[in-house]
């Protein structure tokens with residue numbers, strides 16, 4: 001019981017947008033799908049959803065290709081707005097749930113629950129175009145999961161949301177996973193991915209360059225960070241052997257190092273330059289790994 005993408009390639013004319021990628025997402029997992037702009041994430045999602053035919057390869061969900069018949073099992077939050085601007089929120093959500101075979105009365109009840117949970121019950125009778133971008137995103141998420149799909153594909157679910165709303169949507173997505181859903185989502189916010197996902201994969205110019213659990217990905221990066229908080233000037237420590245990168249921070253410095261012996265040197269040398277308020281060896285962040293692997297063009 002899993003989502004399988006097997007050697008999927010998508011060409012548009014001579015241009016290869018997705019190049020022979022394979023991916024397995026086990027049932028109940030949350031998978032982060034990462035890549036710079038134009039890497040091929042949305043194209044892959046469209047192939048998973050059956051909206052685009054792969055040029056080569058195949059996609060299956062629970063051993064079957066995804067077709068019109070399996071679509072009620074799937075929920076999709078597209079990157080671009082996919083709602084009817086002139087239709088009222090409640091009418092639209094009920095309509096979309098009915099298309100996925102949810103009975104009308106149940107859909108109506110669920111819409112009320114979700115609008116309540118997202119603190120927008122008063123939007124039920126407003127037209128979508130009257131809502132702010134962030135509130136439209138809440139409605140879009142409700143539209144994707146209202147019919148209780150077992151596979152949920154979310155393309156940039158947190159874009160345009162303020163931090164309070166990000167937390168609200170994150171907790172809804174996590175609850176949905178706890179109920180057993182398999183979730184794949186793309187995001188440019190590595191901190192969100194780190195917080196929510198079990199496994200990740202990174203696409204670069206259509207190719208899969210990294211895939212695995214976040215723990216494995218971090219371990220295989222082979223570098224760690226040392227964070228020091230002090231008023232002392234640590235800039236000379238940038239030259240210590242084993243220091244890959246040095247960055248001054250507002251309260252001290254951050255070093256990227258290759259091995260723990262270097263951390264000991266940094267500790268000793270930092271203490272010579274003033275009292276320390278904090279010293280810690282930290283694992284690399286996903287953002288650092290992404291930038292190292294995909295390139296500095298990404299911001």
Ligand SMILES: Nc1ncnc2c1ncn2[C@@H]1O[C@H](COP(=O)(O)OP(=O)(O)OP(=O)(O)O)[C@@H](O)[C@H]1O
Pocket residue numbers: 012015017035036037038039040041042043044079
């Ligand atoms: N219908 C199409 N015809 C031609 N080229 C396309 C088409 N759809 C996508 N592409 C190209 O395929 C590449 C991958 O696009 P895609 O939208 O999948 O990237 P993405 O990773 O989702 O990017 P972003 O993070 O910016 O949303 C891009 O170079 C894009 O211009």
